């Protein structure tokens with residue numbers, strides 16, 4: 693059975709392994725600082741002691757308001773399409789709502805249309821594009837959730 697729970701420092705190696713498996717850009721140290729600054733919105737999915745997915749949410753102060761951002765989410769290949777990502781997203785959205793922040797934003801690589809569909813099913817809508825957003829020059833699709 694999959695357990696969704698808060699990230700603990702002992703999960704670090706598992707999260708980094710998934711980051712390497714799923715993303716082309718890597719920054720392991722980032723995840724420790726995400727935990728230090730945003731522990732309330734950093735969740736992992738665990739299956740019998742093994743980390744099989746994670747979601748890292750951050751809170752930031754914008755020009756006019758505090759807003760939340762889903763910084764990163766990934767699920768191990770073998771566990772995808774089983775509902776784990778949906779459970780992780782529901783967990784992070786609920787944690788943001790508990791902080792009374794209902795405006796949640798995220799960015800997705802423009803080629804990653806299956807992730808865009810995944811977020812749309814969770815209530816996110818496309819709000820725009822940011823050209824050349826990623827280090828390799830790929831554009832980002834911007835999405836927002838108003839709960």
Ligand SMILES: CC(C)(COP(=O)(O)OP(=O)(O)OC[C@H]1O[C@@H](n2cnc3c(N)ncnc32)[C@H](O)[C@@H]1OP(=O)(O)O)[C@@H](O)C(=O)NCCC(=O)NCCS
Pocket residue numbers: 714763764765766767768771772773774775776777778779799800801804806807809810
């Ligand atoms: C995007 C991502 C996090 C989604 O996680 P996931 O655990 O696969 O998500 P879910 O299983 O909750 O939902 C994804 C799909 O599985 C389907 N699904 C969910 N439960 C299912 C089940 N029990 N049986 C069959 N299909 C199911 C959903 O309908 C959805 O289908 P679709 O993609 O065809 O529209 C995952 O695919 C991933 O890690 N991708 C690589 C990293 C990435 O792109 N991250 C997002 C950008 S930052």
